[in-house]
Amino acid sequence: MWLGLGSTLLLTPVHAREPDALPLWHDDATSRLEALALLQSLNAELLSHPSATLTLERWCGAHHLAPEAKVVAERVQGEDKPLPADARDQLQIGTDEPVRYRRVQLACGGHVLSEADNWYVPSRLTEAMNHELDTTDTPFGKVVQALHFRRQTLSAELLWSPLPQGRENEASLPASRGATLVMPHHVLQHRALLFDQSNRPFSLVVESYTSQVLAFAPPGYRP
Incomplete structure (x- = not known):
């Protein structure tokens, strides 16, 4: 299993947006294996x-995606997604408990690396935290860092496989066609709960990672 214990590998491409072609990635066997x-x-x-935010900052720095490895949350205003059907049970709250919704794009430099939908329980955060979430673009993980939270991943899905279905071995991959490797907009998705030190869940997050996480020269790149 490619993604490890408790995760799912999907081989069906995402169709929500037009695919992205990253110019440095050639469509050949080596590039596909490196991308995977x-x-x-x-x-x-x-x-x-x-914290996905801190993980993306380390990724941004390690792969030189921007002069400064700093991830910022750009809030998407005017969107409000309803709470998923099973979310109140997962958050351990009653039908009348208020829940807030926050959608952000996590970007490093000019690259949007993740688009996150977040439903959280304001009564389980401090007043200062709620105020910061309401009035700033600070990433959620940084705002609630003082809760010393833990994360429980509910699912981890690879939304695109660089390897054609049934061709897991390099020897069976097609030869280079001299084109760039086309990737769908979303390549990976995580669904997770955040718990505070009292083991109370306070946030349900769905994070969709974009192909911009690979917006750098692949290993061994030759122009």
Whole structure:
């Protein structure tokens, strides 16, 4: 299993947006294998750390995606998604408990690396935290860092496989067609709950990672 324990590998491409072509990535066997290895590496990093924001900052710095490895949350205003059907049970709240929604794009430099939908319980945060979430673009994970929260991943799905279905071995991959490798807009998605030190869930987040996480020269790149 490519993604490891408790995760799912999907081979059906995402159709929500037009696919992205990253000019540095050639459509050949080596590039496809390297892209898969990098996505697996990012997935492992995200699964092993509680804050996606800090993980993306490390990823941004390691792969030189921007002069400064700083991830900022750009809020998407005017959108309000209803709470998923099973979310109140997962958050352990009653039918009358207020829940707030926040949608952000996490960007490093000019690259939007993740688009996140977040439903959180304001009564389980401090007044200062709620005020900061309402009035700033500070990433959620940084705002609630003082809660010393833990993260429980509910699902981790690879939304695009660089390897054609049934061609897991390099020897069976097609030869280079001299084109750039086209990737869908979303390549990886995580669904997770955040818990405070009292083991109370206070946030449900769905994070959709974009192909911009690979917006750098692949290993061994030759123009």
